[in-house]
Amino acid sequence: MQPEVEIRFTLNGRPVRTHVPPTMAVLEMVRERFALTGSKLACGEGECGACAVLLDGEPVLGCLTPAVDVDGRVLVTVEGLRHKADLAPLQKAFLMEGAVQCGFCTPGMLVAATALLAEHPHPSREQVRRGLEGNLCRCTGYVAIVEAVEDAGKR
Amino acid sequence: MTLIGARIPKLDGPGKATGETRYLSDLEVPGMLHGVIRRSDRVHARIVSVDVSKALEVSGVHAVLTARDIVNVPFGHGKDNTPLKGDRVRCIRDEIAAVAAETESAAAEACRAIRVEYEDLPPVFTVEDALKPGAPEIHAGRAGNLPFTYDYAHGDVAQGEADSAHVVEGEFVLQFMTHCCMGTSAILAAFDSEGRLTLTSLTQVPFLYRRDMAAIVGMSPEDIRVIQPPIGGAFGSKLDIYPFEPIAVHLARATRRPVRIVFSRHEEFVSSPTRQPMRVRLRSGCDGKGRLTFRDAQLWLDNGGYTSWGATTPFVMMQTFSSLYRVPHARFHTKVAYTNNPYSGSFRGYGNLQATFAVESQLDLLAEKVGVDPLELRLMNSQETGEKTGQGLEFVSCGLRDCLESAAEMSGWRAKRASPALKGNVRRGVGMASMLHVGGGAKIYRSDGCGSVVSIDDFGKVTLVTGSTDIGQGSETVLAQMVAEVLGVAMDRVKVINSDTDVKPWDVGVHASRTSYVAGNSALLAANEAKAKLLTAAADLYELPKGELSLSGGFIMRGAEKVDALDKLVRTLHFTGKGELLVTHSYFEPASVKQDAGFFGNVSPTYAFGTHAVEVEVELDTGQVRVLAVSAAHDVGKVLNAMSLEGQIEGGVVMGLGYSLTEELKIREGKVLNPSFRDYHLLTAPEVPPIHFKAIETEDPSGPFGAKGVGEAPAICVAAAVANAVHHATGVRFTELPLTPERVLNGLIAAGVVRDPLA
Ligand code: FES
Ligand code: FES
Numbered sequence: 001m002q003p004e005v006e007i008r009f010t011l012n013g014r015p016v017r018t019h020v021p022p023t024m025a026v027l028e029m030v031r032e033r034f035a036l037t038g039s040k041l042a043c044g045e046g047e048c049g050a051c052a053v054l055l056d057g058e059p060v061l062g063c064l065t066p067a068v069d070v071d072g073r074v075l076v077t078v079e080g081l082r083h084k085a086d087l088a089p090l091q092k093a094f095l096m097e098g099a100v101q102c103g104f105c106t107p108g109m110l111v112a113a114t115a116l117l118a119e120h121p122h123p124s125r126e127q128v129r130r131g132l133e134g135n136l137c138r139c140t141g142y143v144a145i146v147e148a149v150e151d152a153g154k155r
Numbered sequence: 156m157t158l159i160g161a162r163i164p165k166l167d168g169p170g171k172a173t174g175e176t177r178y179l180s181d182l183e184v185p186g187m188l189h190g191v192i193r194r195s196d197r198v199h200a201r202i203v204s205v206d207v208s209k210a211l212e213v214s215g216v217h218a219v220l221t222a223r224d225i226v227n228v229p230f231g232h233g234k235d236n237t238p239l240k241g242d243r244v245r246c247i248r249d250e251i252a253a254v255a256a257e258t259e260s261a262a263a264e265a266c267r268a269i270r271v272e273y274e275d276l277p278p279v280f281t282v283e284d285a286l287k288p289g290a291p292e293i294h295a296g297r298a299g300n301l302p303f304t305y306d307y308a309h310g311d312v313a314q315g316e317a318d319s320a321h322v323v324e325g326e327f328v329l330q331f332m333t334h335c336c337m338g339t340s341a342i343l344a345a346f347d348s349e350g351r352l353t354l355t356s357l358t359q360v361p362f363l364y365r366r367d368m369a370a371i372v373g374m375s376p377e378d379i380r381v382i383q384p385p386i387g388g389a390f391g392s393k394l395d396i397y398p399f400e401p402i403a404v405h406l407a408r409a410t411r412r413p414v415r416i417v418f419s420r421h422e423e424f425v426s427s428p429t430r431q432p433m434r435v436r437l438r439s440g441c442d443g444k445g446r447l448t449f450r451d452a453q454l455w456l457d458n459g460g461y462t463s464w465g466a467t468t469p470f471v472m473m474q475t476f477s478s479l480y481r482v483p484h485a486r487f488h489t490k491v492a493y494t495n496n497p498y499s500g501s502f503r504g505y506g507n508l509q510a511t512f513a514v515e516s517q518l519d520l521l522a523e524k525v526g527v528d529p530l531e532l533r534l535m536n537s538q539e540t541g542e543k544t545g546q547g548l549e550f551v552s553c554g555l556r557d558c559l560e561s562a563a564e565m566s567g568w569r570a571k572r573a574s575p576a577l578k579g580n581v582r583r584g585v586g587m588a589s590m591l592h593v594g595g596g597a598k599i600y601r602s603d604g605c606g607s608v609v610s611i612d613d614f615g616k617v618t619l620v621t622g623s624t625d626i627g628q629g630s631e632t633v634l635a636q637m638v639a640e641v642l643g644v645a646m647d648r649v650k651v652i653n654s655d656t657d658v659k660p661w662d663v664g665v666h667a668s669r670t671s672y673v674a675g676n677s678a679l680l681a682a683n684e685a686k687a688k689l690l691t692a693a694a695d696l697y698e699l700p701k702g703e704l705s706l707s708g709g710f711i712m713r714g715a716e717k718v719d720a721l722d723k724l725v726r727t728l729h730f731t732g733k734g735e736l737l738v739t740h741s742y743f744e745p746a747s748v749k750q751d752a753g754f755f756g757n758v759s760p761t762y763a764f765g766t767h768a769v770e771v772e773v774e775l776d777t778g779q780v781r782v783l784a785v786s787a788a789h790d791v792g793k794v795l796n797a798m799s800l801e802g803q804i805e806g807g808v809v810m811g812l813g814y815s816l817t818e819e820l821k822i823r824e825g826k827v828l829n830p831s832f833r834d835y836h837l838l839t840a841p842e843v844p845p846i847h848f849k850a851i852e853t854e855d856p857s858g859p860f861g862a863k864g865v866g867e868a869p870a871i872c873v874a875a876a877v878a879n880a881v882h883h884a885t886g887v888r889f890t891e892l893p894l895t896p897e898r899v900l901n902g903l904i905a906a907g908v909v910r911d912p913l914a
Pocket of ligand 1 (some may be wrong): 041042043044045046047048049050051052061062063064090
């Protein structure tokens with residue numbers, strides 16, 4: 001067993017510190033060390049996007065990114081997307097457009113869409129569709145999700 | 156009506172959009188151990204020995220169980236499966252041992268350390284081989300590997316043939332497809348100090364589950380409580396009990412600790428049920444004008460190594476062969492054969508995707524023979540409200556004709572059909588297909604009912620305790636809407652409790668598109684009774700004529716005048732006089748019947764209809780099929796929640812497109828070749844075409860506010876419409892799915908449409 005490594009970073013706006021084995025992934029760390037279970041493990045192989053988190057504002061796959069990589073950086077999970085007590089406009093759009101069914105893909109979708117909107121505040125439908133390419137959803141057929149992201153971009 | 160038909164966001168949406176909702180894989184309880192299963196790596200073999208000694212040495216391991224350590228009770232529809240396999244494995248999923256340990260990785264390490272010695276047995280991989288005389292017997296005592304056959308007929312097929320001017324005949328081959336729920340299979344089993352068992356389970360049928368589980372693990376059903384947490388998709392996959400579930404119970408019993416099992420994605424691909432694969436041989440006929448004369452279907456189903464609900468899909472399929480359009484004479488024969496392949500369960504549509512693919516493909520072939528537009532042929536044969544089919548299905552409301560016309564109109568059918576567009580190497584075409592499915596459950600048990608309790612507390616908050624189950628489809632929101640509508644309160648004044656068998660009244664479960672209809676009618680009964688109680692009480696209290704009172708905006712109203720606030724009236728009832736609580740309950744039993752031995756009878760109180768028209772583009776030199784648009788019209792009875800309805804339609808259409816174009820769980824010699832998202836191609840957002848949808852409101856006389864169920868409908872008639880469109884575009888008829896570029900290119904080459912680039 002390799003020794004654990006100390007890492008310090010900003011998690012959803014708060015400075016935090018923890019020890020992780022070098023093999024641990026970000027997803028496991030946020031779920032097990034910080035009880036942030038919003039990010040989901042749906043494949044563990046980088047194929048579905050359910051584990052997506054924002055690292056310095058960029059979307060990364062929590063299941064593949066080593067936890068040690070977040071040392072000194074800013075990590076945001078789905079739990080960090082809301083604006084204080086209120087939901088973010090994107091989250092509201094997801095609810096208002098019916099973009100949530102079983103909800104298992106939703107955290108990853110929200111993270112991917114947040115990154116997309118940061119880059120293209122008013123994305124076209126095509127940009128949204130391509131921006132969500134790495135996120136699988138079995139329930140919605142993506143239609144309402146794409147509409148919600150477009151809608152959030154119009155606000 | 157104010158709430159019915161509105162776009163109402165899901166009640167459970169906020170928790171899901173913030174990441175706060177806890178799915179089973181997010182739940183940890185004190186003392187919990189992790190269960191992992193050691194599965195077979197042979198498809199058909201005798202187990203010579205299982206050595207667990209090394210597994211027991213792994214640190215953190217609490218128990219290692221094999222078949223020798225438990226009472227291994229046979230279970231399932233064929234009573235041919237057991238939690239752990241003792242002497243023989245029959246398919247790649249087979250559970251040989253299970254470990255409970257403090258961490259998942261320790262349990263997995265221990266599983267790997269188990270040594271299994273096998274002696275291979277001759278395998279059987281196709282139905283044809285399984286049914287050959289002298290084929291290896293997969294289950295001792297099940298002669299001929301033939302556990303089930305189904306026979307149905309109405310009319311006289313010979314007469315139908317004699318009446319036919321045109322007959323078409325062909326074979327259709329349908330693939331394994333897997334659910335790909337984003338949340339994998341999981342269970343948490345925990346005994347309390349009195350020996351009662353709590354199962355936190357993803358089941359879709361909690362009450363049947365409790366009963367069946369009790370038999371498997373040797374308990375009495377009353378000692379089992381089923382808690383249903385939010386779940387990451389189901390689509391039929393959780394309609395049966397699978398071995399991992401009793402295994403978790405045995406591990407919890409052996410360790411006296413709560414045990415949770417959560418499948419890895421790989422395990423989910425390899426070891427969860429699939430859509431039933433099959434071969435369908437169909438003959439269809441019509442007269443000179445195009446009126447259908449008969450259908451004669453023979454089906455061969457690959458049952459895999461054990462029996463789950465996939466083996467019972469003929470029950471649904473025969474309805475499509477007998478009753479989708481007017482069919483004067485029909486015959487249906489099915490053989491279900493054991494093989495050493497994975498076994499199938501129930502999957503949204505329950506065989507109907509397969510049956511509809513065959514039936515609707517042949518309708519186009521008949522139209523071509525007669526020389527009429529496929530739309531005309533379908534309109535000519537479509538039923539009307541009030542008709543009863545040869546199988547005894549009673550269409551108390553039927554919007555099939557409207558569905559056909561609307562889908563055609565939305566797709567620009569007439570213009571596009573007249574001239575398939577050509578653009579160099581790219582051909583365009585349109586095709587359509589319809590579907591018939593139960594719209595209010597299916598009476599396959601003694602009761603197909605659902606219980607409800609409505610209570611209004613001292614603060615005017617309404618609680619609906621419903622027997623029904625929500626699997627993410629949004630039923631809880633729709634039920635709350637109905638109750639809010641009746642009681643004249645806002646949506647946020649209604650809470651729905653539906654996840655604990657210790658609390659909720661009985662229900663069959665979520666399947667057969669029954670929840671809106673059956674649980675809806677049940678909730679309405681209880682809500683209406685609560686309303687009557689309130690109005691009677693107000694009439695007595697204020698000495699007003701009851702007939703002039705109504706409920707609206709949280710008040711008892713007389714015309715536009717407020718008589719009393721709802722909460723105040725409830726408090727008055729509670730704290731003065733008789734001390735009455737505002738609690739009502741109901742049980743709704745749909746007016747359907749259990750079919751007789753010949754499968755005749757009105758199995759559902761109402762039926763759903765739908766038509767999809769699909770436009771495709773086919774690239775001739777690559778075989779790539781691109782769907783440009785889907786126009787879907789569905790007879791939904793009445794729109795209850797426009798947003799959740801659209802969500803069901805869109806999700807179902809895209810699932811159907813996956814079945815048509817990309818999805819296949821590839822099985823070779825019993826093994827799964829593509830157990831990952833990378834190799835099992837689910838459609839992604841950029842691949843989804845525009846979906847146009849029109850709801851046809853036939854206002855079903857028996858449905859809640861006129862509604863019928865549509866949960867399964869939108870997935871059903873996609874594949875046939877796609878294949879019909881590809882035929883329109885290229886002139887080539889495809890009878891196997893999915894329509895991958897490779898398959899299509901080969902088909903185009905074989906038909907001489909394009910030249911073989913390698914030739
Ligand atoms: S869980 Fe990370 S991509 Fe699927
Ligand atoms: S909402 Fe269920 S997977 Fe997307």
